Amino acid sequence: MDFVPILATAIATSTPLVFASVGETFSERAGVINLSAEGTIMLSAMTGFAAARATDSLLVGFAAAALTGVAVALIVAFGSITLQKSQIAIGFVLALLGADLSSVLGNPFVRVPGPTVPELSIPVLRDIPVLGPLLFRGDALVYASYLLVIGSTIYFYGTRAGLLLRATGEKPTSAYVRGANVSRIRYAYTLLGGALMGIAGAAFSLDFKAGWSHRHTAGYGWIALAIVIFGGWHPAKVAAGAYLFGILQSVATVAQSAIPQVPTQVFGVAPFALMIGVLVVTSRRRAGGTAE
Amino acid sequence: MKSWLLRVGAVGLSLAFVALICVVMGASPVDVAVSFWDGAFGTMDQTARVLSTLSPLLLCASGLLFTFRAGLYNLGVEGQLVAGAIAATGVAHFFPSGSPGWLVIGLALVGGMVAGALWGVLTGALHVFGRVNEIFAGLGMNFMAQGAAIYLIFGPWKRPGVASMAGTEPMDRSLWMETVGSTDASPTALILALLAALFTAVVIQRTYFGLRTRAVGQNLRAARVLGVPAVQQLLIVFAACGLFAGLAGALQVMAVFHRLIPNISSNLGYLALLVVMLASFDMRFVLPIAIFFSVLNVGSLRLPLTLGLESSLSGVLQGALALVVLLLPRQERSPKRDLGRAPAEQGRGA
Numbered sequence: 001m002d003f004v005p006i007l008a009t010a011i012a013t014s015t016p017l018v019f020a021s022v023g024e025t026f027s028e029r030a031g032v033i034n035l036s037a038e039g040t041i042m043l044s045a046m047t048g049f050a051a052a053r054a055t056d057s058l059l060v061g062f063a064a065a066a067l068t069g070v071a072v073a074l075i076v077a078f079g080s081i082t083l084q085k086s087q088i089a090i091g092f093v094l095a096l097l098g099a100d101l102s103s104v105l106g107n108p109f110v111r112v113p114g115p116t117v118p119e120l121s122i123p124v125l126r127d128i129p130v131l132g133p134l135l136f137r138g139d140a141l142v143y144a145s146y147l148l149v150i151g152s153t154i155y156f157y158g159t160r161a162g163l164l165l166r167a168t169g170e171k172p173t174s175a176y177v178r179g180a181n182v183s184r185i186r187y188a189y190t191l192l193g194g195a196l197m198g199i200a201g202a203a204f205s206l207d208f209k210a211g212w213s214h215r216h217t218a219g220y221g222w223i224a225l226a227i228v229i230f231g232g233w234h235p236a237k238v239a240a241g242a243y244l245f246g247i248l249q250s251v252a253t254v255a256q257s258a259i260p261q262v263p264t265q266v267f268g269v270a271p272f273a274l275m276i277g278v279l280v281v282t283s284r285r286r287a288g289g290t291a292e
Numbered sequence: 293m294k295s296w297l298l299r300v301g302a303v304g305l306s307l308a309f310v311a312l313i314c315v316v317m318g319a320s321p322v323d324v325a326v327s328f329w330d331g332a333f334g335t336m337d338q339t340a341r342v343l344s345t346l347s348p349l350l351l352c353a354s355g356l357l358f359t360f361r362a363g364l365y366n367l368g369v370e371g372q373l374v375a376g377a378i379a380a381t382g383v384a385h386f387f388p389s390g391s392p393g394w395l396v397i398g399l400a401l402v403g404g405m406v407a408g409a410l411w412g413v414l415t416g417a418l419h420v421f422g423r424v425n426e427i428f429a430g431l432g433m434n435f436m437a438q439g440a441a442i443y444l445i446f447g448p449w450k451r452p453g454v455a456s457m458a459g460t461e462p463m464d465r466s467l468w469m470e471t472v473g474s475t476d477a478s479p480t481a482l483i484l485a486l487l488a489a490l491f492t493a494v495v496i497q498r499t500y501f502g503l504r505t506r507a508v509g510q511n512l513r514a515a516r517v518l519g520v521p522a523v524q525q526l527l528i529v530f531a532a533c534g535l536f537a538g539l540a541g542a543l544q545v546m547a548v549f550h551r552l553i554p555n556i557s558s559n560l561g562y563l564a565l566l567v568v569m570l571a572s573f574d575m576r577f578v579l580p581i582a583i584f585f586s587v588l589n590v591g592s593l594r595l596p597l598t599l600g601l602e603s604s605l606s607g608v609l610q611g612a613l614a615l616v617v618l619l620l621p622r623q624e625r626s627p628k629r630d631l632g633r634a635p636a637e638q639g640r641g642a
Binding site: 075086229 | 317349425431566618
């Protein structure tokens, strides 16, 4: 069995999840759990596709998706930070609302062709044995996801702003005493997280699962939330979790032909069940922006 | 008085939002409302379907009141329903044909309750002993249950020749629960659901058990110090929720679909979560809201035919209502142990 193409597929399919789960990591690290991920990703996948199709511009599509994510995150932030309401309840309702809204508003766009992100392999680097085909024959979005993971890890652990971000989630009182505006910081990172989740949505509908149909990204929002816990709120580990999920999916596709006794439909849900199963077995932490 | 005004305003705001969406989609809100009404009450069959949707919704909502009282967001209710449906199908599947129908149906319903309760306890054990947040333990168990149902439908229990999304082989007529005429409405299912709601209201409001549950929900540590067996209490409420959800799943199989289908839950577990939140965790409001939501769900099924709109429009209205009510200024009666809220409070109060 040739593992390079399997892994390359895994990396490609994980890319949207990397955006979503790193986005959620920003939000949760600042102390806000944006439980709406499932609805946000679905709604922004739809708006991103619709906008890109209407204007025939990928950039507009991604911008529209990011703005959708920001809009949903703004409701979560306003409800939980300003109004002091339960962020779990608000997020859950938005998860359902976003999914239904995407279905209603996205109806005219079901299974119509639209623009997709073009491939862009990097000269020289793409010819490195094994690593080349694995990492450097993707598209601009894949490379952006690498930058996001590296950049956010450095930001979290190597900058003052990152330190402040972690302090805001873990010890808000101390951060406040030190002169930080806890609410404003939480707003900022929740909106940033929302924007990244929105980009994740567009990454599905304009790239890796190109097009739009009802419930197009079903399940990925919940997986993104689980991956954040799996990765212990550390951007690099969270990304590793996203890639693990991608590998599970690729393996499921391959296993489909290798194990004919199991009905193929089972492989469609297996990675989701496995990923959550792994989380449940390994996790001894409670969810939440405030690490112990 | 003022809180009533707020609530009316909330309903108005949600309706305005949905009306706006209708206009965006090129349909007149009045036509949509008429279609909803016709869809729910146009024929006997449709009205019967409202009642048949009400039973599982009410059962799940009743179960959720137990877990919400204990401060838990039990998103696993969906999987508990599926587990009940699988067990009920299994009982009907393996019972020798020719057995008296009432016996098989009765055992299938009991099987559904047991399976749902076990699924619930397992979620609870993951939460209590594994220290996994109950939201994710529940979601994980949902995926597992969904996977198991799909495996059975396309694997061991597939229809001879054609395994499909249509589900398993329909059951023998003798195993169909009695309904009103040729409609979907099963009086037994409705009576069971109403009894469950009544039972829940009494247990939560009037018993020592209900008081203990609330104590655990408001302050787990204090309850434990004061001698409430908190772990046991949490597992029991998970079991109770699973039991009701499992019965709902068994009824979906025995009274409505007469077979196991991939979409057996029809998202009713999640919808029940909305109902309970919208009711502010108060049983008196659960019944009217559940009825209203059933009407919306059934009424929306005609939208694609009459106006070319998606039936998810009902979900948009339900979600918008819940969201607006959640954001309203009022006495918060949501679970106290909302882990996410604590840091936000600290942040502002400091």
